[in-house]
Amino acid sequence: MDTRPSPLPDTEPVTGSSPVRARPAVRRFLHREPLLPADLCMPLLVRRGEAASPVPTVTLDQVGATVRELAGLGVGAVKIFAEGTRDENGGDAASAAAPLIHAIQAAKDAAPDLAVMTETCLCSYTAARVCVLTDDHGRYDHAATLNVLGEQALRQAEAGADILGPAAMVDGLTGRVRDVLDAAGYRDVALMPHLIMTSRMYDGYRAAMNAAPKGNRAAFQVHPSRPEQAVQVARRMVEEGADMILLEPALHTIDLLARLVADDQVSVPLVPFCVSGEWAQLTHSGTRLPVDYMADLIERLTMYRRSGAAAVISYSAPEAARELVQIPHPR
Numbered sequence: 001m002d003t004r005p006s007p008l009p010d011t012e013p014v015t016g017s018s019p020v021r022a023r024p025a026v027r028r029f030l031h032r033e034p035l036l037p038a039d040l041c042m043p044l045l046v047r048r049g050e051a052a053s054p055v056p057t058v059t060l061d062q063v064g065a066t067v068r069e070l071a072g073l074g075v076g077a078v079k080i081f082a083e084g085t086r087d088e089n090g091g092d093a094a095s096a097a098a099p100l101i102h103a104i105q106a107a108k109d110a111a112p113d114l115a116v117m118t119e120t121c122l123c124s125y126t127a128a129r130v131c132v133l134t135d136d137h138g139r140y141d142h143a144a145t146l147n148v149l150g151e152q153a154l155r156q157a158e159a160g161a162d163i164l165g166p167a168a169m170v171d172g173l174t175g176r177v178r179d180v181l182d183a184a185g186y187r188d189v190a191l192m193p194h195l196i197m198t199s200r201m202y203d204g205y206r207a208a209m210n211a212a213p214k215g216n217r218a219a220f221q222v223h224p225s226r227p228e229q230a231v232q233v234a235r236r237m238v239e240e241g242a243d244m245i246l247l248e249p250a251l252h253t254i255d256l257l258a259r260l261v262a263d264d265q266v267s268v269p270l271v272p273f274c275v276s277g278e279w280a281q282l283t284h285s286g287t288r289l290p291v292d293y294m295a296d297l298i299e300r301l302t303m304y305r306r307s308g309a310a311a312v313i314s315y316s317a318p319e320a321a322r323e324l325v326q327i328p329h330p331r
C-alpha cells in the first residue's frame with residue numbers, strides 16, 4: 001500500500017502539479033517571511049497646519065505621539081520631511097530652529113530605538129522651490145549648495161538623526177555630507193542618498209508641502225529613459241560613501257532595483273520609496289489629486305520599454321497611440 005501523503009491533499013487548493021507547490025510540509029519548509037514591520041519606514045510630512053492634503057501629514061506637536069504609535073506597531077523607521085521658511089538663499093535650511101530639526105528631536109525623544117531618517121535637501125527652503133541654490137543669473141551654484149547642505153546635515157545629526165538622506169541629486173553631495181559628519185564626530189550617522197527619477201508621482205507631496213517647483217528640478221533627476229544614468233549615479237553615490245540608496249518612485253524604478261541588486265559596484269541595501277502618487281493610487285484617493293491619466297500612462301509605458309519590452313499589450317493602446325509620436329514603421 002502506498003502510504004505517501006497525497007501530493008494534492010483535498011484540504012489544499014489545487015495550485016498546480018509541482019510537488020514544491022503541492023505539499024504543505026514543503027511549502028512551509030520553503031516559506032519566506034515577507035517584509036517585517038521593522039523593515040518599514042513611514043514618511044512623516046511635517047506641516048504648519050492641518051489644511052486638506054492629498055497625503056497624510058502631521059503638525060510638529062503631533063510628531064511625538066505619531067512616532068510612539070508607529071514604534072508600538074513595530075515600524076522600524078520614520079523619514080521626516082518638513083515645511084521650511086523660504087528665501088533666495090535657502091538660509092533656513094541650516095537653522096537649528098527649523099521645524100525639521102525640532103521634529104527630529106521630538107521623534108528621538110518619543111522613541112529612541114526607532115530609526116529617524118531625514119531629507120537633506122533645499123527644496124523646502126528655496127524661493128524657487130528647487131533642491132539647489134542658484135546664483136544671481138539663475139545658474140546652479142555648486143559650491144554654495146554643498147556648503148549649505150553640509151551645514152544642514154550637521155544640524156540633523158546634532159538633533160539625533162540616525163540616517164541622513166541627501167536628496168538634491170548633485171555630484172559630491174554624499175561625499176560632502178560624509179566628510180562634514182566625520183569631522184564633527186558623527187561617524188556613526190548613516191547615509192541613504194536619494195536616487196530620484198523624474199516623475200509626476202511626486203505631485204501629491206508637492207501639493208501637501210507647498211513645494212511644486214517654480215524652477216527646474218528635473219535637470220538633476222534621472223531621466224526616465226536613461227537607466228545607464230541611474231547606474232552611474234548609484235555607483236558614484238557608493239564611491240562617495242552611501243551606506244544605502246533610496247530609489248523613487250518605487251514602482252517606476254523597479255527595473256533599476258533589479259539591475260542595481262545585481263551590480264557588484266553597488267553592494268549596499270536598496271530601499272524603494274513608494275511616493276505620494278503611489279499611495280494615492282493604492283488607496284484610490286487619487287481622485288483628490290489632479291489626475292493626469294495620459295502622463296501616468298506614458299510614464300508607465302516608458303518603464304516597460306526601458307525594462308526591455310519589445311511590445312506592450314494594453315487596453316490603453318488607442319489613447320497611447322494618439323499621444324505618442326508617429327514614426328513610420330520600417331518596411
Ligand SMILES: NCc1[nH]cc(CCC(=O)O)c1CC(=O)O
Nearest residue numbers: 121123167201202205217275276
Ligand atoms: N527632494 C526631492 C523630493 N523630496 C520628496 C519628494 C517626493 C516624495 C513623495 O512624493 O512622496 C521629492 C521629489 C520631488 O519633489 O522632486
Ligand SMILES: [Zn+2]
Nearest residue numbers: 121122123131
Ligand atoms: Zn529636494
